[in-house]
Amino acid sequence: MAGIVRRRDWPFGDWPDVFGRNFPAFFRGFPEMESLVDREGMKLEEFVDEGTLVVKAEMPGIDPEKDVEITVSDNMITISAERRQEEKVEEKGGYRTEFSYGKFVRTLPLPAGATEDDIKASYSDGILEIRVPVDKGKAEAKKVPIQKG
Template sequence: MTDLMKWFDTRRSPMDLIERLFEGETGPSAIRVEEMVDGNTLVVRAELPGIDPEKDVDVTVADGVLTIKGERQEKKEQKDKDSYRSEFRYGSFIRRLPLPSGVQQGDVTASYKDGVLEVRAPLPDKGQAETSSKIPITRG
């Protein structure tokens, strides 16, 4: 798949394309992800270093879309007798990824270790995949 085809991947939502156009994949609020299939499970890994996943991150599944949303707040202070220095790094982030058809939201799990959020979604059996059926046309 060429880079151009990845940019216009039809599985991506229009909002994802707009976010990528204005923010870019490496913008300050971007979340970098890896998507892979491990056996019959879709695995999404997201880089989220320096956050508390219990307080700062929400992972939801709705309408066939996985959403990773959160806020980062990092504070570093240096106090001396005659000076004070503070560096803040904060901001909210969101990433939406389409899930394959038939993924059950109740089966999706998430874990966090060493700055990486891992979301696992069991894929439906190919036999359970949605099938198409011909719709009869009647003359009126």
């Protein structure tokens, strides 16, 4: 049985963990940077299924028609979502929540040969699934001839 490997797309390894869980607060107001370190709001799975890149995002309690946007630009796919806190519960003994509210953004590179026009997305049981067809013919490297001058 193969071991489980945790894949990180953060280029600096465990660097943010040195500062603890509150380190992402440093980037509040900068969504592009925030998405690099804040992994609590949107957990992802990525795998290839019969020539299709599949990305699954965990998004319980989100209305996909109102609170989710998926964009593709420059071979990157960006998933933006917002979980709204509809009501505040005030109880005699206090109020505590571990739910994450606010805007969550993740940007992922698309593989070579991804056909951006055929991307499909669906949402079921708190999971957003994005399917990106990959054309293996386009993914192969092409040799460029060199002319002598």
